[in-house]
Amino acid sequence: MKEFNETRTQHLISALIDENITSEEMNELNELLQHSPEALDMYLSITKIDMEMHQDSSLLSHYSETKPQIKEDLPETVNRLKKSLRLFQLVAAFLIAFITINYLVPRDQPIKQVVNVDSDLVLAHVLKVSEDIEWSKAETKVGDPIGKEVLIIQKGSINLKYENGAEIKLVGPAEYKLNDQDSATLSYGQLAARIPEAAQGFTIDAPKALITDLGTEFALNVNKQGESKIFVYEGEVVGALLGPDGNTLKHSNLYAKDAVSIDSRSGTLKTLKDTKNFIRMAESPEAWLHINQAYVDAVHSSDPIAYWRFNAEDKGLIPNEMSTSYSGTLMGEAKVEKGSLVFDKGTKGSFVVEEPIQNINSQGHSIEMWVKPLERSKRMMALASLVALGKPKNNQTVKHLAYFGLTPQRSFNRHSPYDFWFASRFPARSGNYGVNCYANQAYKGQQWYHLVCIKNKSSLDIYVNGQLANSVEHDLGSGDKPYQFFVGQMDYHKQPWQLHGSVDEIALYDRPLSAQEIENHYQSIQKK
Template sequence: MNDTELNRLIAQWLDGRIDERDSQSLQQQLRDSPHARRLFQQYTTLDAELREIASGGTSSNLSHKFSPTDERAVRTATSEVAASRSAGWMQWAIALSLLMVVGGTAYWIGKSGSTQQPIATVATTSDPPAEGTISGYATLRRVADLNWADNAKSYREGDVLPAGILQFDTGVAEIDFFCGATLVVEGPAKMDLESDWSVRMLAGRMRANVPPAARGFVVKAADSEIIDLGTEFALEVGPENARVEVIDGEIKLQGGKHDGNHLTTGQHRTLAGGDAASDSFQSLSTLSDVRRRHQQQQRERFQQWESYAKQLASDERLIAYYPIADLANDRVIPNQAASGSSFHGSIVGAVSHTDGRIGTESAGLEFSRPGSRVRTRIDGEFQAFTFLCWARIDSLAHVYNALFMADGYENGEPHWQIDNDGRLMFSVMVDDSAEVIHYSRVEDAVVRDAGRHRVYRTEPIWDLSKTGRWMQFAAVYDPASKRVRQYVDGVIVSEHEIPNDLLVRKLHIGPSEIGNWGQPFRKTPSFAVRNLNGAIDELAIYNAALTTQEIQTLYENGKP
């Protein structure tokens, strides 16, 4: 097929005037010809940009849609598309003029070697992907009975700690600096993280363990710097005095009244104020003390959660409830809701058992291998959906990363997943018989979509700094109010109105999967790779639209 005929078909398709015969001919060309697909991509992109400009909108991307070498294609596409428009010709003319001005200006600025910043830059396939970065100097490894100070930023175990103030009123924290030093800090405490190798202690008691790789680690207190030369020392900073003692090894004091002093095992100095009691460090927590208190706290927290989970299972609105955190090491995931054993889940593939969100007391399921999943079948017709789970994300390795997915994605069935930008995605199929052809920016190709539906996305809710953190996700599909709401850790992060033409009142689930989507009814051996690179340790599905208050209560009673 020559370009003239192909342009005509694309223009008719864009204008909605294409008949069945020409539609089949166009689809055949798109399947068979890379050239046809490229033209289709260019023209549909141009059409969208022209529509936006003609409607009064703006576009920041026009300058790199077509290069000057594409001018012939631009003119051809524009003439074909414009010819199919019987109304609004003046807006289209203005839009095209703006396109040529923006595109031409970008081109000539680049060609003339101007020192001005180019309007747009085009990445080539040889450009390496941007490397992910996060900011911080240490990690919060373990806590026991910790209560953060009012108005202070709070952190969870495993979080990266950035530069700045860390303050808590009670409890004890174990902090690992990236240089290798470990601090055990007792509250009330206030400290300022300055770098991988330096921290200023403003208040509190601490024990520093510094291995050879971290030799030279500095703790600042009063007007002195304590430089550790290996291996362990203790420090207390109070309102009126500051005191340091070497437990094992050697330190050097720099600045202050003891400038230049070297202290070895058993020696101590008062850095500010009067002398403190010589035995003031005997009760200071050790690493073993922190671990013991931490384990006891986890046991108590898990018992509280178990009691609450039993109450939760009696909620008559539950379709299915999988408290995986209370799971024995087998291949069946019991449904604890009143709907019973018919909705049990079955472990398939290399699903790994791991610690749950309440540590070693609880259990979770990891889906890090492509074939790993939990399969279930949930029959029935429902009036609303609330999906809620606790999940730990280690990475978003795939374009789409599954939480809960209906197999066939037929009318009224849900898909719940996270894209590789960290956005939660929830959708319900509206019309599985519809054939929707469109250009996918994700796949960089013209694709035939799986029926008519709308994906409701949040803003990014996950990044590398949250790697390994247990989070509660919730999605509410409420036909009665025509709203879709999504939550993270009990806080609403997005709310969308459901358009009338996309509203589904009769909801279904059917055969489905937790943590993956393998499309078991596919016609080829290939399947989408959407396994969640992480773990899930609790999943609840309601035949109801839970309120924001109910979701917040579930979070408070379920958090680690």
């Protein structure tokens, strides 16, 4: 049996949904679903999202509002509905076949039970377990799924990561119930939370108290007498005292360094001065990227036209290591910190090379970088873009040759949730007729990725951590016009696509890198 491979499994599922899966691929997917809980979890997640998108009633409401009189468009609408029906039938048929194979057909060997949680009900995974842990799920290991259940911790600590990116740390003695993706209950114990933008609105119930996160990092202590203490490290939280009817009686908006106590016995909500006994999420061990000389030498050997390392700056100017041309400028609130280009949450800024970059599209091009998203976002986030020359005035549109970014869970295009996205337009255009390539691989917050996007004359390629994630064949065209280069924002106007996170080791090539070069670059960082 083949081992689970995220990229390969996503390809097989997409082929099934698009109705172009071969019989060999169907057999491969069937085998994966029978033996791999990760593959089954991915299958159910992707098909669920696909069905939700196809059944979005907004398509029909938009159609009825904008084109009520054009009868010629009706067949297209009917075809769209038929396609959704065929998709539903296909998915339903495949699930029935899968259940039949797994549970109704006799087998010579018993099926090994791999997971204890229904894949459809997985809410989080175990991220970390302390050595002294004593809790109700003694057999659970790091990486195991957690569903809708109550966790009782007698001693020690555990870290959970929800599917939406929310991270929770619990220290015993504690009792914590996972309700769904957006809510939980802490009956007693110590808790620390780091909630990304994509999970804003996450709530925690406590005795006659409700804590609603608005995208932040906070801590919560609940004792067995029913008193809840809240402390906010960053961002904003709403702490509420609930009345006898379960509705909010009093509430307080809390910001960084604010703390309150909510007492269910006395029915009080008051400011808390003592903030010494709160726990906090540890900083990610991957907080800063450590680049060795072997990686730098590997990039130099591929002869990029520009290589920006962010080790030094002179009044916001970042030099190009390869030549005196194409120095970049820090714009807005972009900054250099510990050798990386950083875009803090809530800030706006970019790294811009205004000097026209020559011949970047004559023979194709490659953009290489290391990226660490701060968190999963509800909106598009721009990584890099090549744009036509000139700073537009007023409402003039910007023409893009190429752009590279991170998607939200859903957007105006169809794609996997939280994906890497590369698009190309030739000649450079402003919003239409581009060719898209998605990695079909979900990014996570607080994690470094080595990314390379390549534009050939006839294909777009995305590499993630040294391996080809996806390739889209298309006649893309070429030309010798110069372009400007942006990082962190799409252009001078598309600030809503602001990146929040860190970027490092940006290299720009006037040719497509080979698969061997990309693998060598990625592997060289492991060398000592």
